[in-house]
Amino acid sequence: MNQIFVEQGLFLVVLMILAIPLGFYIYKVMTNQKTILTALISPIEKKIYRFLGPLAQKEMNVKQYSLSVLFLSLFSFILLMAMMMFQHLLPLNPDKLPGTSLSLAFNTAASFVTNTNWQAYAGEKTMSIFTQAFGLTVQNFVSAAVGIAVLFVVLRGFTNKNSKYIGNFWQDLTKIILYVLLPVSLIVSVLLISQGVVQSFAGTISGTSLNAGEKIFLPLGTVASQVAIKQLGTNGGGYFGANSTHPFENPNLISNFIENLSILLLPAALIVAFGLFVKDWKQGRTIMIVSLGFLIAALIGVTLSEYYGPNFTNVLGHLNLEGKETRFGIGWSSLWAVSTTAVSNGSVNAMMDSFTPLGGLLPMFLMQLGEIIFGGAGSGLYGMIAFILLTIFIAGLLVGRTPEYLGKKIEPYDMKMVCLVILTPLLLTLLGTMSFILNPQAMDWLNNQGAHGFSEILYSFSSLANNNGSAFAGLTSDTTFLNIIGGSIMILSRFIPMLAVIFLAGNLGKKKIVATGSGTLSTTNGTFVSMLIIVILVVGALSFLPSMALGPIAEYFVTK
Structure with a gap:
């Protein structure tokens, strides 16, 4: 047990060592400073701006930036749907896979455009190499870049003075993809290939197994x-249906370490970049402390629950190895489960449905907090900023003073936008769960009944409404009902908070910066950190404790 915690602690140390320089690098990129890659990438960047023309030349106001985000997302959505439905007519389809149904195409396009990557299909049996490489992989870059771009919009809102302009979307998007996502992805890809992760344009190959000469089929691809x-951009959609439990996608402990590190690397680096961008590293330190505190607490809870929890199966002398890869064991499976739900990633290296009741409850709760604990690429940090503003507003009410953050007064309009950011995923989670349970066919789509069956439903809609993408395996996901309802929830949960953040940034940018005084609430000391943690927990607990009591908590007392 001690060895497990030592390994997990070493992982977190490596994460921080890599996140700090990467955060400095991202800060330089987004403030137009010279970097190590400027000479190489700048000519390509300029050609892209010339191709885009006037769109990439001028500063944008709130409406222009919002429309650009929506236009790109709508274009990506339509293109991705068409690519999936007509993939049988497109090249790089060596296995002759047919086009997908309309409802599955709708759900999957919504999933990848919103950075959710919920998958109601097995990739190797449903999507061609062309669709995976030029549709889904490309969208992994674009959706992650959009989230990061919107994060820097809100940061400009805090640093701008009396300005209605918040940057240029096309420039932000181009910089993030060219300078950040592509170079880091290239490094990670090479490292994964060195460990045996498949990279090929070939289709499925056949062979003979050692078991009585049975014929087996081995899917390949990019x-x-x-x-x-998928890991770096907090997307999470697997090339294979088994995701990162598949040995072609995650062969060994080294590849597992690299992939798990990639899940948390960019979100952690963005917190560092945030402190540098607002010229107050203590603000970034506050968010890092809160995020690491939640992550470590959840990690300890899941690990202990899986190690000492109910003895469902006793395999190789260990408890609760059912659904886990023996090459990863309890420690690395628990770390991945917490990482993928703290960050809106959703990939898995173990079957979450097989976790103990409390081992499944904690990852579910991390999602239900809005995935602000590190969170998605950009979206997690602007979600955390929304909770910070809520905490400051509550503190201001207690002392009778107008709340301020980073020199900007927080007023009623700002709090309306904050409420949209915080409450939209929460309400969609509960409404989606209710709509599924009220459907007369609900029981036909579940492999389990009782408390665990309810946990499967609640987990799935927590995942959909918080743009995560992971799921308990007992729920049949490729149904017309869930494809349409789930796709709609993913779209609403992504773009309502995102647009609210952009309009919040626009309103903040118009304000003058107020000098810090003796009555200004400190947002970097221990008292504020404690208040922020309490606000986050209270919002989550009050919203989801009743539903949790019907699912994982009830299951815990039944299996105890």
């Missing part, structure tokens, strides 16, 4: 390149 960006 796996390493998709896995790299």
Whole structure:
């Protein structure tokens, strides 16, 4: 047991060592400073701006930036749907896979455009190499870049003075993809290939097994390149249906370490970049402390629950190895489960449905907090900023003073936008769960009944509404009902908070910066950190404790 915690602690140390320089690098990129890659990439960047023309030349206001985000997302959505439905007519389809149904195409397009990557299909049996490489992988880059771009919009809102302009979307998007996502993905791809992750344009190959000469089929494809960006961009969609439990996608402990590190690397680096961008590293330190605190607490809870929890199966002398890869064991499976739900990643290296009741509850709760604990690429940090503003507003009410953050007064309009950011995923989780339970066919789509069956439903809609993508395996996901309802929830949960953040940034940018005084609430000391943690927990607990009591908590007392 001690060895497990030592390994997990070493992982977190490596994460921080890599996140700090990467955060400095991202800060330089987004403030137009010279970097190590400027000479190489700048000519390509300029050609892209010339191709885009006037769109990439001028500063944008709130409406222009919002429309650009929506236009790109709508274009990506339509293109991705068409690519999936007509993939049988497109090249690089060696296995002659047919086009997908309309409802599955809708759900999957919504999933990848919103950075959710919920998968109601097995990739190797449903999507061609062309669709995976030029549709899904490309969208992994674009959706992650959009989230990061919107994060820097809100940061400009805090640093701008009396300005209605918040940057240029096309420039932000181009910089993030060219300078950040592509180089880091290339490094991770090469590292994964060195460990045996598949990277090929070949289709499925056949062979003979050692078991009585049975014929087996081994799917190949452009796996390493998709896995790299799916983890780095907090996308999570697997090339194979088994995701990162598949040995072609995650062969050994080294590849597992690299992929798990990639899940948390960019979100952690963005916190560092945030402190540098607002010229107050203590603000970034506050968010890092809160995020690491939640992550470590959840990690300890899941690990202990899986190690000492109910003895469902006793395999190789260990408890609760059912659903886990023996090459990863309890420690690395628990770390991945916490990482993938703290960050809106959703990939898995073990079957979450097989976790103990409390081992499944904690990852579910991390999602239900809005995935602000590190969170998605960009989206997690602007979600955390929304909770910070809520905490400051509550503190301001207690002392009778107008709340301020980073020199900007927080007023009623700002709090309306904050409420949209915080409450939209919460409400969609509960409404989606209710709509599924009220459907007369609900029981036909579940492999389990009782408390665990309810946990499967609640987990799935927590995942959909918080743009995560992971799921308990007992729920049949490729149904017309869930494809349409789930796709709609993913779209609403992504773009309502995102647009609210952009309009919040626009309103903040118009304000003057107020000098810090003796009555200004400190947002970097221990008292504020404690208040922020309490607010986050209270919002989550009050919203989801009743539903949790019907699912994982009830199951815990039944299996105890």
